[in-house]
Each structure stands twice: as C-alpha cells, then as structure tokens.
Amino acid sequence: VLKKQIAVLAGDGIGPEVCREAIKVLEAIGERFGHAFTFNHQLMGACAIEASGTPLPEHTLEACLEADAILMGAIGDPKYDNDPTAKVRPEQGLLRLRKSLGLFANIRPVTAYQVLLQHSPLKNDRIEGADMLFFRELTGGIYFGEKGRNADGSAYDHCTYSREEISRIAHLAFQSAEGRRHKLTLVDKANVLETSRLWREVVKEIAPAYPSVVVEYLFVDNAAMQLILNPRQFDVILTENMFGDILSDEASVIAGSLGLLPSASVGVHTALFEPIHGSYPQAAGKGIANPIATILSAAMLLEHFALKQEAELVREAVQHALDNKILTPELNSKAPYTTEQVGSFIACYVKEGAGPGRD
Ligand code: IPM
Numbered sequence: 001v002l003k004k005q006i007a008v009l010a011g012d013g014i015g016p017e018v019c020r021e022a023i024k025v026l027e028a029i030g031e032r033f034g035h036a037f038t039f040n041h042q043l044m045g046a047c048a049i050e051a052s053g054t055p056l057p058e059h060t061l062e063a064c065l066e067a068d069a070i071l072m073g074a075i076g077d078p079k080y081d082n083d084p085t086a087k088v089r090p091e092q093g094l095l096r097l098r099k100s101l102g103l104f105a106n107i108r109p110v111t112a113y114q115v116l117l118q119h120s121p122l123k124n125d126r127i128e129g130a131d132m133l134f135f136r137e138l139t140g141g142i143y144f145g146e147k148g149r150n151a152d153g154s155a156y157d158h159c160t161y162s163r164e165e166i167s168r169i170a171h172l173a174f175q176s177a178e179g180r181r182h183k184l185t186l187v188d189k190a191n192v193l194e195t196s197r198l199w200r201e202v203v204k205e206i207a208p209a210y211p212s213v214v215v216e217y218l219f220v221d222n223a224a225m226q227l228i229l230n231p232r233q234f235d236v237i238l239t240e241n242m243f244g245d246i247l248s249d250e251a252s253v254i255a256g257s258l259g260l261l262p263s264a265s266v267g268v269h270t271a272l273f274e275p276i277h278g279s280y281p282q283a284a285g286k287g288i289a290n291p292i293a294t295i296l297s298a299a300m301l302l303e304h305f306a307l308k309q310e311a312e313l314v315r316e317a318v319q320h321a322l323d324n325k326i327l328t329p330e331l332n333s334k335a336p337y338t339t340e341q342v343g344s345f346i347a348c349y350v351k352e353g354a355g356p357g358r359d
C-alpha cells in the first residue's frame with residue numbers, strides 16, 4: 001500500500017467547500033487503487049488570523065514541511081481587501097508559505113474544453129484547441145522585494161531577480177516544452193525593465209541546451225493581447241511572478257471559467273496544489289462554487305506522486321462531468337448542480353466508472 005500524508009489548507013470563503021470535494025475524489029482514488037491517503041487539516045489565511053492572530057501559524061508550516069504534499073483551497077477576505085491599512089493580511093500567509101517551502105515554480109495549465117467553448121465570451125474558432133502551460137515564477141520579483149512607505153508619503157515595491165532564480169524555473173519550463181509541442185515563450189517587459197533584460201539574457205544562455213525547443217520572446221502587453229487574439233500559438237509560457245499572476249487569470253477566459261483552472265507549485269520542499277481562483281466570499285456556503293479547479297489540482301498532486309494512471313482517471317472523470325453537464329451555475333445556468341453534487345459525481349466515476357444521477 002502506498003501511504004501518503006497530505007496537509008490540507010482549506011482556507012477561507014469557498015476554500016473549505018472545494019477542498020472537501022477534492023478530498024472526496026482523492027479518497028475515491030485511494031479506495032480504487034489501494035492507496036492510503038491521510039489528510040492533516042491546518043489553518044492558513046483569514047481563518048488563521050481569526051484563530052491565532054497570524055495568517056501562517058508555525059504549526060501549519062511544520063505540518064506542511066512534514067507532509068508529502070499540500071492541498072490548498074483559497075485564502076482572502078473582503079475585510080482585509082477593503083482596509084489598505086491592515087497590518088496583518090491573509091495573503092501574507094500564502095506568500096510566506098510559498099517562500100518558506102521554496103516553491104519557485106507555479107505551473108498553470110489552461111485548456112479550451114471542447115464542450116465548454118460556447119461558455120467563453122471569446123469567439124469559438126479562435127480558442128478551439130488552445131492548450132498552454134504557464135510557468136510562473138513564484139518566490140521572487142516585485143511580490144517579494146522590499147516594500148514600504150517613504151517619509152514624503154510615497155510608497156515603493158522593489159523588483160529584483162537573480163540569475164539563479166531565473167535559470168532554475170527556466171530549466172523546468174524548457175524540460176516541460178520538450179515533452180509538449182516544443183515551444184517556449186518568454187513573456188517580459190525587456191524594453192523597459194532591467195529585470196526583464198536579465199530574464200532574456202539567462203533564457204538565451206539556457207536555450208542551446210534544449211535544441212528541440214523553439215524560443216520566442218514577447219512583451220507582456222503584446223502577450224496580453226495575443227492570448228485572446230490567437231491563444232493556439234502558445235505552448236509553454238515562462239514568465240515572472242506578477243506577469244504570470246495577471247496573464248493566467250486572463251487566460252482562464254479561454255477555458256470558460258476561473259473555476260476550472262488548477263495549479264501546482266513546486267520547488268525545494270513540499271509541493272503545493274491549489275486552484276488559481278480566490279476565496280470568492282460572496283459564494284461561500286451557497287453550494288455554487290465550482291470544485292473542478294481544486295479536483296484538477298488534486299490530479300496534479302497525484303501526478304506529482306508519480307500516480308499517472310490515477311491522475312488520468314481523475315481527468316477522465318472531470319471530462320465525464322463536463323460532457324454530461326454536471327456543472328455549477330456559472331457553466332450551467334439552466335439546470336445547475338451544487339458543489340457537492342459535482343464532487344460526488346466525479347468521485348463516483350473514479351470509484352466505479354459511472355456517475356450517480358441527481359438526488
Ligand atoms: C494567485 C493569487 C495570489 C497571488 C494572492 C492570493 C496572493 O492571486 O495565486 O494567483 O497573487 O499569487
């Protein structure tokens with residue numbers, strides 16, 4: 001029996017609801033394949049601030065370091081968003097966790113699902129067949145530079161990148177491109193930013209080691225336009241922290257819903273798997289949150305454990321839910337299913353290859 005311990009950081013808003021469904025699916029995988037997954041629930045985000053005054057308690061970090069993988073829901077609360085003077089914020093917990101675990105590469109796949117094409121506001125013939133993989137740098141850049149206020153009342157956020165920070169994620173992106181369509185696009189702002197010029201320099205140095213990969217360079221403003229104009233041109237997109245944050249949200253419009261996009265964060269210590277969406281507090285407790293992004297994050301977690309067949313089965317089950325319109329209201333406004341029903345349908349398919357009907 002394969003034994004794995006998974007730290008669960010359900011977090012805030014819809015986080016706990018979507019995590020519950022992903023855990024259901026992982027348990028179904030465990031049952032079917034005879035793996036023993038155990039789940040260690042810990043607090044992070046606004047819920048942790050409520051409980052202990054800090055967004056990433058020491059205990060949570062320790063549990064993450066000890067675990068084989070981390071499954072996260074979402075963090076954030078409007079209480080803090082609307083208070084620019086707040087000293088303690090839920091996001092600090094996530095940022096500190098990423099940094100403490102050395103999770104420098106955030107991998108975000110974006111696919112245009114055939115059955116959901118009509119849900120995208122973009123023209124179907126433009127997005128059909130789009131399939132790209134973001135490599136977003138996650139522990140450097142403007143997110144982690146010195147920040148503060150000056151005596152004159154102005155504010156600053158510094159952006160710094162070292163060669164090492166760039167090359168380690170660039171190698172991962174190149175390796176991934178070798179196993180895909182052999183194209184890597186570096187997105188930067190090298191016409192203005194010195195850090196971007198360093199990204200180009202380092203990527204150009206590394207490129208010869210991957211002769212089968214074609215490298216393209218795109219300024220971020222142009223990339224934002226190209227993404228919705230002609231998304232099929234992209235295979236692997238490599239970019240720095242903030243550009244990756246912005247562009248991956250934009251790219252979700254291609255998939256039809258932000259609620260479909262998973263991510264994996266890998267690096268030095270325990271890898272973390274989370275949907276790219278936020279805590280969507282307006283939807284909390286209503287059963288309308290789409291659990292698929294978190295369930296697909298769980299599939300990436302399985303792949304990380306080298307459980308390829310298991311990961312494939314989860315993806316097949318998700319595809320089955322899409323094909324049968326077992327979907328939450330943002331993708332099925334006429335006959336919507338609840339978060340719980342979508343999760344159960346997918347877990348049932350994983351267990352026995354067939355889905356239950358509506359209760
Ligand atoms: C994301 C989120 C986070 C980020 C926030 C919550 C700090 O938007 O994972 O994309 O900006 O990295």
Ligand code: MN
Nearest residue numbers: 245246249276
């Ligand atoms: Mn984001």
